[in-house]
Amino acid sequence: MRVKSLPILIVGAVAASLALAGCSSPADSSSAGATTGYGPLRVVASTNVYGDIASTIGGDLVTVDSIISDPSQDPHSYEADAQVQLALSKAQVVIENGGGYDDFVGTLLKGANNSKVAVLNAANISGYDQKPAGGEFNEHLWYDFPTVHRVVDAIVDRFTAIEPSGAKTFTANAKKFTDALDRLESDETNLKSSFSGEGVAITEPVPLYLLEASGLVNKTPQKFSKAIEGGTDVSPVVLKDTLALFSEGTVKLLAYNEQTSGPETEQVLAAAKSAGVAVVPVTETLPSGKDYLGWMTDNLNAVKAALTK
Numbered sequence: 001m002r003v004k005s006l007p008i009l010i011v012g013a014v015a016a017s018l019a020l021a022g023c024s025s026p027a028d029s030s031s032a033g034a035t036t037g038y039g040p041l042r043v044v045a046s047t048n049v050y051g052d053i054a055s056t057i058g059g060d061l062v063t064v065d066s067i068i069s070d071p072s073q074d075p076h077s078y079e080a081d082a083q084v085q086l087a088l089s090k091a092q093v094v095i096e097n098g099g100g101y102d103d104f105v106g107t108l109l110k111g112a113n114n115s116k117v118a119v120l121n122a123a124n125i126s127g128y129d130q131k132p133a134g135g136e137f138n139e140h141l142w143y144d145f146p147t148v149h150r151v152v153d154a155i156v157d158r159f160t161a162i163e164p165s166g167a168k169t170f171t172a173n174a175k176k177f178t179d180a181l182d183r184l185e186s187d188e189t190n191l192k193s194s195f196s197g198e199g200v201a202i203t204e205p206v207p208l209y210l211l212e213a214s215g216l217v218n219k220t221p222q223k224f225s226k227a228i229e230g231g232t233d234v235s236p237v238v239l240k241d242t243l244a245l246f247s248e249g250t251v252k253l254l255a256y257n258e259q260t261s262g263p264e265t266e267q268v269l270a271a272a273k274s275a276g277v278a279v280v281p282v283t284e285t286l287p288s289g290k291d292y293l294g295w296m297t298d299n300l301n302a303v304k305a306a307l308t309k
């Protein structure tokens, strides 16, 4: 399967700034899409994470445009361009994360004049309460393997409805994918049996589903990760409590979101390093040269290595 980059568009950007709610500071963003495959079934995914999954299931029968695919770009501060609008106007299936993560998809779709498109929303598919009482909904659902499994099932159903002749291909590809997902879930279970209850720190909730499924307990003050996610200031007291996690040996690892860093997260990173606490870098989008399953395998291996350090 060939992968080509969408040409960077110089024509005026449509739709002003469609900043996302959620994590991150306002970083500047150059829009970078990617197209995978040349099949008849046209799919647009909000990020290359869902784009890769859709490509894996659809194989040669689909063409997938991923709106965000640049690992240096923070999906939370994305600005759309006309190229994306065009892809959305022709899409038969759109895959979005939902939960407030990629609201720009819905906004652009409204202007895309595409009445036939089927929208798959991972947050809705997850079945999770998106407004949990007294808590925060973690929208980074692609780190949650049970949800990814459900999304794959929904993709197969939708692809098959549109292209019934591809049913066998979609089902076979999905089976291979979900078998691998099941293995990742057993890796989490194995980690849980050895390390249940160990403390971890995060800069943002990005990998939290994976960490919690592995039995690990997030010890980061909620006010810290919330401030980082929302791009607001961290109070000195909260920062001090966060830094103490490392000097006092409360946590075994720091999961560090490489896609949104700032002075406070860098201080936390330095504290982890100087205390000899393992750092597990995580990202919002697929690193280049990786597919979803390889990426998640790497993530779990990195967590395991950090715990056994």
Ligand SMILES: [Zn+2]
Pocket: 022, 023, 076, 140, 204, 206, 284
């Ligand atoms: Zn995020």
